[in-house]
Amino acid sequence: MGEAEARFDLGGIVIAFASPSAEWLSELGKRFRGFESATEPSFRIRYCPRKGAVAPAETIGGPMPPLVRPHPGGRGIEILGPGFAARADLEHGTAEVEGPAAVYPVDMVLRELLPALTTGVILHCALLGDGMATWACGGASGSGKSTLAALLPEHALCDELAHIADCDGRFHGRSLPYWEARPGGAPLAGIAILRHGAEHRRTPLTLPQALRALATEVVWPTFSEPAMERRFAALGRLVESVPVWQLEFAPRADVWDVITAVA
Amino acid sequence: MTYRRVAHVAWRRLGPETVVLDLRSKRVYALNESGGALWHALVDHGAAVAARRPGEEEFLAELVRLGIAAAAEPAAEAGETARYAVSAVHAEPPRVIWQDDIRSFGISCLQTPIQGGCQARPTT
Numbered sequence A: 001m002g003e004a005e006a007r008f009d010l011g012g013i014v015i016a017f018a019s020p021s022a023e024w025l026s027e028l029g030k031r032f033r034g035f036e037s038a039t040e041p042s043f044r045i046r047y048c049p050r051k052g053a054v055a056p057a058e059t060i061g062g063p064m065p066p067l068v069r070p071h072p073g074g075r076g077i078e079i080l081g082p083g084f085a086a087r088a089d090l091e092h093g094t095a096e097v098e099g100p101a102a103v104y105p106v107d108m109v110l111r112e113l114l115p116a117l118t119t120g121v122i123l124h125c126a127l128l129g130d131g132m133a134t135w136a137c138g139g140a141s142g143s144g145k146s147t148l149a150a151l152l153p154e155h156a157l158c159d160e161l162a163h164i165a166d167c168d169g170r171f172h173g174r175s176l177p178y179w180e181a182r183p184g185g186a187p188l189a190g191i192a193i194l195r196h197g198a199e200h201r202r203t204p205l206t207l208p209q210a211l212r213a214l215a216t217e218v219v220w221p222t223f224s225e226p227a228m229e230r231r232f233a234a235l236g237r238l239v240e241s242v243p244v245w246q247l248e249f250a251p252r253a254d255v256w257d258v259i260t261a262v263a
Numbered sequence B: 001m002t003y004r005r006v007a008h009v010a011w012r013r014l015g016p017e018t019v020v021l022d023l024r025s026k027r028v029y030a031l032n033e034s035g036g037a038l039w040h041a042l043v044d045h046g047a048a049v050a051a052r053r054p055g056e057e058e059f060l061a062e063l064v065r066l067g068i069a070a071a072a073e074p075a076a077e078a079g080e081t082a083r084y085a086v087s088a089v090h091a092e093p094p095r096v097i098w099q100d101d102i103r104s105f106g107i108s109c110l111q112t113p114i115q116g117g118c119q120a121r122p123t124t
Helices: A022-031 A104-117 A145-151 A207-215 A225-241 A255-260 B033-045 B056-066
Strands: A004-010 A013-019 A043-049 A067-070 A077-081 A084-089 A094-099 A121-129 A134-138 A156-158 A161-167 A170-175 A185-196 A201-204 A244-249 B002-005 B009-014 B017-022 B027-031 B069-071 B096-101
Touching (some): A004 A022, A013 A022, A013 A104, A022 A043, A022 A104, A077 A104, A084 A104, A094 A104, A104 A121, A104 A225, A121 A170, A121 A185, A134 A161, A134 A170, A145 A156, A145 A185, A156 A161, A161 A225, A170 A225, A185 A207, A185 A255, A201 A255, A207 B017, A225 B009, B009 B033, B017 B033, B027 B033, B056 B069, B056 B096
Parallel strands (some): A013 A043, A043 A094, A134 A185, A185 A244
Antiparallel strands (some): A121 A156, A121 A161, A201 A244, B002 B069, B009 B017, B017 B027, B027 B096
């Protein structure tokens, strides 16, 4: 049809982005640099920058999550966010987005769609790896994800969101491009719930403690009850399969030895 | 009074606790061991569970208040209520020991770096 297209592998889902604006597509390429894919996509998003539309200034009083609701026409869902509107047809694997000449709407739309498109869970965490295994280090905003990733740049794969999924009977962690990220993944060896501390200390969590800690750090596909139910089941299997511990850490790179210590 | 679980929930037993996710309200609850036993009776026996021990009526009423259980139609339950096994170690009355709103997740994730979000994008 003449429109340029760019494909990216995001949590094992290859998404093709098309736009009448080559400039916008170029900016998207910078945003998702390193996650390019040549594989046939399973989902397509078309982005139409609106002439004259501008990205909104910082929201007053803090960010508001986008509004997600069934599309009035009955097919798929609508995602309405600051300055943009999207319609997604999950059954046919397509979405159309209208917004300003910026890429932030794609980030917000993907945050809503990826949990429904991928298997496993998408976790609010920094993902660290050594080429053979990964460790997901999660927690609420301010718990130290970015600090940890900055302390261990040679091991950090991403510092905000990672995709955790069962592959051949074993959970694997894979980085997502949020916000400082490079592509990578490996079998998941452990999950750490972070907090800042004066010294490093690792405390194993019981199964119920682990699920409680992780339930609020999963990105849930809240617009779909069946998808939420599948993610809940995946989360349960995850905490039963992978050790979870609380990790207090001081801002020193030797925390890596504590993270990777065999339980 | 007899009770049943509602349809829009998912649950999982983890160790001594049972975790219940309300798919509609997006809230998650953890039940203690005896609360979990009663919950699984609701699950296994459908709309035929009645309180039999101290604290159970209050617990079941709490589940109804939270929206994850409902009072059953009395006429449908005539003559038969479920017998569920309650271990002798369930000395503690059933109760909800934790709850949280899963929609509270990751608000920092919504702020992109250009909006002064959770961290500044470093220069390459």
